[in-house]
Amino acid sequence: MEKDFRRCSFYQIWIRSFKDGNGDGIGDLAGVLEKLPYIKSLGVDGIWFSPIYPSPNADYGYDISDYRNIHPDYGTLDDFKKVLDKAHELGLWVIMDLVINHTSDEHPWFVESCKSKDNPYSDYYIWRDPKWVEGKMLPPNNWFSQFEGLAWEYCESRQQYYLHVFARKQPDLNMDNPKVREEVKSIMRFWLDMGVDGFREDVITYISKQEGLPDGLSFLPAINGLPFYKDGPHIMEYLREFREVAKEYGAVQIGEAPMTPVKTALSYMSGEDRVLDMMIQFDTMMADCFLTEYVYHKFTLRKLKRAFSKWQTELDGKAWNALYLENHDHPRVINRYGSLKYWRESGKMLAACYIFQQGTPFIYQGQEIGMTNIRLESIDQYLDVASKNAYHSFHLREKVEKRLRRIHVSSRDSARTPVQWNREKNAGFTTGEPWFYVNRDYKRINVEAEEQDPGSILNFYRKCLALRKSSETLIWGKYREYFPLSSRIYMYERSYEGERILVICSFSKNEERFRFPKGYDGPGELLLDNYDGAGQEKVLRPYEVRVLKY
Numbered sequence: 316m317e318k319d320f321r322r323c324s325f326y327q328i329w330i331r332s333f334k335d336g337n338g339d340g341i342g343d344l345a346g347v348l349e350k351l352p353y354i355k356s357l358g359v360d361g362i363w364f365s366p367i368y369p370s371p372n373a374d375y376g377y378d379i380s381d382y383r384n385i386h387p388d389y390g391t392l393d394d395f396k397k398v399l400d401k402a403h404e405l406g407l408w409v410i411m412d413l414v415i416n417h418t419s420d421e422h423p424w425f426v427e428s429c430k431s432k433d434n435p436y437s438d439y440y441i442w443r444d445p446k447w448v449e450g451k452m453l454p455p456n457n458w459f460s461q462f463e464g465l466a467w468e469y470c471e472s473r474q475q476y477y478l479h480v481f482a483r484k485q486p487d488l489n490m491d492n493p494k495v496r497e498e499v500k501s502i503m504r505f506w507l508d509m510g511v512d513g514f515r516e517d518v519i520t521y522i523s524k525q526e527g528l529p530d531g532l533s534f535l536p537a538i539n540g541l542p543f544y545k546d547g548p549h550i551m552e553y554l555r556e557f558r559e560v561a562k563e564y565g566a567v568q569i570g571e572a573p574m575t576p577v578k579t580a581l582s583y584m585s586g587e588d589r590v591l592d593m594m595i596q597f598d599t600m601m602a603d604c605f606l607t608e609y610v611y612h613k614f615t616l617r618k619l620k621r622a623f624s625k626w627q628t629e630l631d632g633k634a635w636n637a638l639y640l641e642n643h644d645h646p647r648v649i650n651r652y653g654s655l656k657y658w659r660e661s662g663k664m665l666a667a668c669y670i671f672q673q674g675t676p677f678i679y680q681g682q683e684i685g686m687t688n689i690r691l692e693s694i695d696q697y698l699d700v701a702s703k704n705a706y707h708s709f710h711l712r713e714k715v716e717k718r719l720r721r722i723h724v725s726s727r728d729s730a731r732t733p734v735q736w737n738r739e740k741n742a743g744f745t746t747g748e749p750w751f752y753v754n755r756d757y758k759r760i761n762v763e764a765e766e767q768d769p770g771s772i773l774n775f776y777r778k779c780l781a782l783r784k785s786s787e788t789l790i791w792g793k794y795r796e797y798f799p800l801s802s803r804i805y806m807y808e809r810s811y812e813g814e815r816i817l818v819i820c821s822f823s824k825n826e827e828r829f830r831f832p833k834g835y836d837g838p839g840e841l842l843l844d845n846y847d848g849a850g851q852e853k854v855l856r857p858y859e860v861r862v863l864k865y
């Protein structure tokens with residue numbers, strides 16, 4: 316199957332909340348199999364599965380205890396093969412999540428590694444002796460974990476600490492050990508031999524740690540070790556080894572790259588000898604927060620536009636963008652960058668504002684129907700380790716209601732509520748008791764209702780993807796932003812072989828006057844908009860989007 320990933324678009328499945336096929340309240344592969352025709356109907360070309368491997372779920376699948384199997388909650392390897400075959404039959408690629416910065420602490424490698432300093436797995440993880448200061452035992456350095464407390468956990472049987480950049484139950488692998496890299500390649504081959512089409516590689520830029528593991532700046536919570544484990548000294552070597560395997564199979568590789576500047580990203584994914592095909596940057600997720608969603612500030616369009624345009628222009632002609640506004644790590648985008656009052660209008664505008672940029676669009680489950688953040692009443696109802704930690708670590712002097720409001724706008728759990736399929740009990744997600752809360756808005760926001768409504772957000776996503784697919788300009792065209800200083804309107808052009816397409820997006824709750832850029836006289840041919848009936852030529856209605864061809 317010769318496909319160009321640059322022409323493709325992908326649908327991300329976070330399986331636990333996608334669709335339950337056997338009534339136990341947990342999404343599974345039977346549910347995915349049932350919904351493959353729906354996914355195909357969106358007009359996407361492939362699926363990215365967030366981890367579906369056995370996992371104790373300390374970080375919902377991103378803590379893997381067996382790389383060569385399927386979590387029993389989700390089915391069996393045979394069930395997976397059925398999904399894979401059916402997806403291929405429908406012309407859909409299947410991309411697996413490759414989580415190799417760390418494993419679960421319940422992975423047999425780690426269980427063995429803990430036992431002694433001289434067993435076959437003793438050097439699979441990053442073990443260090445304690446530091447003794449005035450008779451007191453301290454961790455080897457001052458790094459914080461990104462999820463909870465310090466980045467080190469003591470292990471009695473080895474009398475040593477192990478490193479965990481994320482949760483305690485996610486020990487970091489020692490990628491400097493060639494045996495570990497052989498394991499990674501063997502895992503890749505296992506899935507590629509089965510027929511999967513590529514990998515989305517979790518925090519792949521963290522896998523090479525700086526020698527000596529030096530102390531970080533102690534006043535930076537959560538990320539003080541970052542300079543010493545991000546884009547580390549041997550990262551290119553290691554990624555080249557993995558690339559060799561991917562190349563044998565023609566597999567696509569998408570690297571997750573938190574806090575990676577665009578210049579660094581280019582070093583990974585430009586040129587023929589690139590080690591990654593695309594990278595998932597975080598800049599465009601930061602328009603209403605600082606570094607992480609848990610440090611909220613008011614949404615500013617100019618910050619979003621700067622991030623969009625930076626990646627669009629810097630990668631142009633050199634590398635290829637992965638475009639997204641939602642995934643399992645971020646709250647719902649309508650709550651963030653759109654408006655609940657103008658739910659339908661802003662949901663559609665947000666779709667068009669990114670899908671028509673240069674790059675490969677990713678759509679996260681539920682995004683295509685405009686799912687919104689869930690509002691839970693107490694912190695105990697939230698399940699995500701990072702949300703709980705943020706609640707218990709930051710803004711402790713504020714009232715409970717205010718702290719909960721912060722979690723409501725920032726929690727990853729909002730992306731993890733069951734997909735709303737219809738207006739029946741549990742939104743049609745399960746016939747049993749759902750494992751997590753269903754958003755109360757499901758009677759209004761669900762797939763079935765939106766299927767029947769030609770003006771729905773769902774059908775708008777279909778139109779966007781179909782339009783992109785049919786237009787060489789929207790796939791290959793050069794990107795140019797107009798009026799970058801506007802704080803209410805985002806306007807960009809894609810141009811290719813004499814054709815120009817202008818995308819005009821309002822991020823305002825009010826009507827906004829606008830003018831066309833120099834060189835544009837008149838409204839062109841309207842390819843797509845999100846209101847019934849034409850408005851005034853030079854006034855945008857709230858959250859209006861127009862896609863115009865010249």
Ligand SMILES: [Ca+2]
Nearest residue numbers: 335337341343
């Ligand atoms: Ca199930």
